[in-house]
Amino acid sequence: MAKTLYDKIVDSHVIRPLDASGRQVLLYVDRTVLNEYTSPQAFTGLRQAQRPVWRPQAALGTVDHVNPTAARRTTQMPDPGAARQTAYFVENCRDFGIELFDVMHPLQGIEHVVMTEIGSVLPGMVIAAGDSHTTTYGALGTLGFGIGTSDIEHYLATQTVIYKRLKTMRVTVDGTLGPGVRSKDIIMALVEKIGASGATGYAIEFQGAAIRALSVEARMTICNMAVECGARGAMMAPDEKVFAYLQGRPRAPQGALWDAALASWQALHSDADAVFDAEVALHADDIAPMVTWGTSPDQAVRIHQHVPDPAGETDPARRHDMERALHYMGLRAGQAVDTIAIQRAFIGSCTNSRIEDLRDAARVLRGRKVAAGVTAMVVPGSSSVRRAAEAEGLDQVFIDAGFEWRQSGCSMCLAMNDDILASGERCASSTNRNFEGRQGTGARTHLMSPAMVAAAAIAGRLADARAYLEGM
Ligand SMILES: CC(C)[C@H](C(=O)O)[C@@H](O)C(=O)O
Ligand code: SF4
Numbered sequence: 001m002a003k004t005l006y007d008k009i010v011d012s013h014v015i016r017p018l019d020a021s022g023r024q025v026l027l028y029v030d031r032t033v034l035n036e037y038t039s040p041q042a043f044t045g046l047r048q049a050q051r052p053v054w055r056p057q058a059a060l061g062t063v064d065h066v067n068p069t070a071a072r073r074t075t076q077m078p079d080p081g082a083a084r085q086t087a088y089f090v091e092n093c094r095d096f097g098i099e100l101f102d103v104m105h106p107l108q109g110i111e112h113v114v115m116t117e118i119g120s121v122l123p124g125m126v127i128a129a130g131d132s133h134t135t136t137y138g139a140l141g142t143l144g145f146g147i148g149t150s151d152i153e154h155y156l157a158t159q160t161v162i163y164k165r166l167k168t169m170r171v172t173v174d175g176t177l178g179p180g181v182r183s184k185d186i187i188m189a190l191v192e193k194i195g196a197s198g199a200t201g202y203a204i205e206f207q208g209a210a211i212r213a214l215s216v217e218a219r220m221t222i223c224n225m226a227v228e229c230g231a232r233g234a235m236m237a238p239d240e241k242v243f244a245y246l247q248g249r250p251r252a253p254q255g256a257l258w259d260a261a262l263a264s265w266q267a268l269h270s271d272a273d274a275v276f277d278a279e280v281a282l283h284a285d286d287i288a289p290m291v292t293w294g295t296s297p298d299q300a301v302r303i304h305q306h307v308p309d310p311a312g313e314t315d316p317a318r319r320h321d322m323e324r325a326l327h328y329m330g331l332r333a334g335q336a337v338d339t340i341a342i343q344r345a346f347i348g349s350c351t352n353s354r355i356e357d358l359r360d361a362a363r364v365l366r367g368r369k370v371a372a373g374v375t376a377m378v379v380p381g382s383s384s385v386r387r388a389a390e391a392e393g394l395d396q397v398f399i400d401a402g403f404e405w406r407q408s409g410c411s412m413c414l415a416m417n418d419d420i421l422a423s424g425e426r427c428a429s430s431t432n433r434n435f436e437g438r439q440g441t442g443a444r445t446h447l448m449s450p451a452m453v454a455a456a457a458i459a460g461r462l463a464d465a466r467a468y469l470e471g472m
Helices: 005-011 040-049 080-096 111-117 132-140 149-158 183-194 216-229 240-246 255-265 316-329 355-365 383-391 394-401 450-459
Strands: 014-017 024-028 032-034 059-062 099-101 126-129 143-146 160-164 167-174 202-207 278-283 290-292 300-302 344-347 375-378 403-405 426-429 444-447
Touching: 005 143, 005 202, 032 111, 032 149, 040 080, 040 149, 059 080, 059 111, 080 099, 111 132, 111 216, 111 383, 126 132, 126 149, 132 143, 132 216, 132 240, 149 160, 183 216, 183 278, 183 290, 183 300, 202 216, 216 240, 216 355, 240 255, 344 355, 344 450, 355 383, 355 394, 355 450, 383 394, 394 403, 394 450, 426 450
Parallel strands: 032 059, 032 126, 059 099, 126 143, 167 202, 167 278, 344 375, 344 426, 375 403, 426 444
Antiparallel strands: 014 024, 024 160, 290 300, 290 444
């Protein structure tokens, strides 16, 4: 029977079905990545049960959520809670034999940026981790999904999770993206179209010419944010670009192992006649730079549109959500989106902080200055990205434009460290969530691509990056 890529990967990892329908299974997990924020209770559980970690070499720890990102690195954490969490994480990794990229480690960074750049994420694998944006790995043809703390403990003890098979949704993106339109705009357009729970219960597979045309890093942005429409899995068939991306990465297979791996990866695609439970189509030519206006990632419009009017919404629950979002965001219905003034600009997060993202923002910023009254910062996704950017002089482009050039971490993506917006401050942000309070109590977040954040920083208001990119 014809199979989807998702079913191929799940089938190859099923240890045994756990119910008569076969939907609930015991699933083998190849690898995980741990952070200081979601792992403590899992380790405490192991300690209490006196259980070891089954395969410590299949896990990697990295400190990312709570660490400061000030330019000068130190092991000191100004916040006692963050210091405690980090110290316990260091102790757990040491005691259970798990490799750790601590704050001072040269490879430290946001877990999903680190895992892909070191070559730990390989096509056909299942990777489950205590973070919802593990879906990022789908860009490499890997099934990645987030798990809760008790599942992390189960994984650490057994290398398995209890897993419910998802339905499959194919999202076909045909056509060609226009100049200045980015993969972030594709995923924001999808989330806007199908809603924040439009893919709940599904694994998405992205197909189509516009996806194939993207770089591997650009594809990661799409798979990363697929969880914002509810998908707990976002697949893309690995192709030559993926293989080239992986070849030579420090932890990718080498020599004969590489050849064998490559041969097996060629089969990782949905069969031509595979049937999906749902189908969605987008046309890349119709997609324009997107920004959110509300407090959910699906409350988004194109940069040249207006803040929508709740009065036009017939569903009372949605109308209420819109009214509440407008109130929180301090916006009026009908206001042109590109007149919304900002005070802060943030480029970072596992969605958009890789080297290509920084290059794209730098293209907009080169020779220009951040508007008066705007505080802007760029937080590279990993210490390696930071070094690579410095090697090509991107740090200087940001600094000359008036951006702060920071160390790596989640930072203002969710404000669990000291990078926090003040109440009422409005931020153009290359992140993935614009929930109430996400970047600080009362803070207002507008999601967009890194190029769009750079454009907003220069204009002092939400602005169309295409005006600064001249055909790029
Ligand atoms: C802290 C963690 C549980 C959370 C996630 O799972 O995604 C965070 O990374 C986020 O982006 O909201
Ligand atoms: S960068 Fe943001 S979205 Fe990504 S793991 Fe960190 S907090 Fe979550």
